[in-house]
Amino acid sequence: DVKVTQSSRYLVKRTGEKVFLECVQDMDHENMFWYRQDPGLGLRLIYFSYDVKMKEKGDIPEGYSVSREKKERFSLILESASTNQTSMYLCASGGPRDTRLLQYFGPGTRLLVL
Amino acid sequence: GQQVMQIPQYQHVQEGEDFTTYCNSSTTLSNIQWYKQRPGGHPVFLIQLVKSGEVKKQKRLTFQFGEAKKNSSLHITATQTTDVGTYFCAGLLYNFNKFYFGSGTKLNVKP
Numbered sequence: 001d002v003k004v005t006q007s008s009r010y011l012v013k014r015t016g017e018k019v020f021l022e023c024v025q026d027m028d029h030e031n032m033f034w035y036r037q038d039p040g041l042g043l044r045l046i047y048f049s050y051d052v053k054m055k056e057k058g059d060i061p062e063g064y065s066v067s068r069e070k071k072e073r074f075s076l077i078l079e080s081a082s083t084n085q086t087s088m089y090l091c092a093s094g095g096p097r098d099t100r101l102l103q104y105f106g107p108g109t110r111l112l113v114l
Numbered sequence: 115g116q117q118v119m120q121i122p123q124y125q126h127v128q129e130g131e132d133f134t135t136y137c138n139s140s141t142t143l144s145n146i147q148w149y150k151q152r153p154g155g156h157p158v159f160l161i162q163l164v165k166s167g168e169v170k171k172q173k174r175l176t177f178q179f180g181e182a183k184k185n186s187s188l189h190i191t192a193t194q195t196t197d198v199g200t201y202f203c204a205g206l207l208y209n210f211n212k213f214y215f216g217s218g219t220k221l222n223v224k225p
Contacts, residue, residue, distance in 0.1 A: 090156060102159055107155075
């Protein structure tokens with residue numbers, strides 16, 4: 001059974017804190033993705049990675065950075081959390097080439113920034 | 115602007131009625147995927163369509179990819195309460211190596 005896990009289901013942080021969200025997949029997938037999901041806006045891509053140490057900006061990368069030191073792990077970093085980063089964060093992994101949109105999602109992390 | 119438009123945003127149906135959600139792109143798509151997200155859950159992959167005019171069925175669900183590969187639809191026949199959730203499409207833009215999720219259609223089924 002395929003699995004994508006995220007480090008926390010719920011997280012409360014204060015404005016200005018550095019926040020780490022971690023994602024681990026066990027499918028040996030090349031591609032990994034970070035999205036945020038907000039009501040009425042659907043899923044918006046923050047960053048993705050197509051290989052270890054490789055990353056590409058998505059549609060809304062501002063205020064975020066990522067790290068992929070190992071194939072199975074993809075981390076999202078909020079350098080200085082702000083209230084407008086309160087959201088649901090979803091990690092996903094996908095296979096190579098045209099199967100990369102056949103994505104498996106983690107359970108999500110609901111982040112509240114006070 | 116949004117590359118993949120999805121309508122309607124919400125749909126409320128009586129159990130047993132049919133339901134359809136549509137995705138439209140101004141740009142030709144290489145392929146399109148459909149996902150379902152149950153309330154409180156995460157998106158789960160349903161199906162991928164690749165060929166022009168392709169039609170695929172999964173029990174009561176019928177997926178279509180338009181001839182021009184710019185639109186797609188998901189049709190549910192005789193909805194059940196287990197169909198409740200948000201349905202998303204995701205399209206890979208041809209020759210652009212970029213993809214976009216639609217904003218989703220939230221389906222509510224009244225028993």
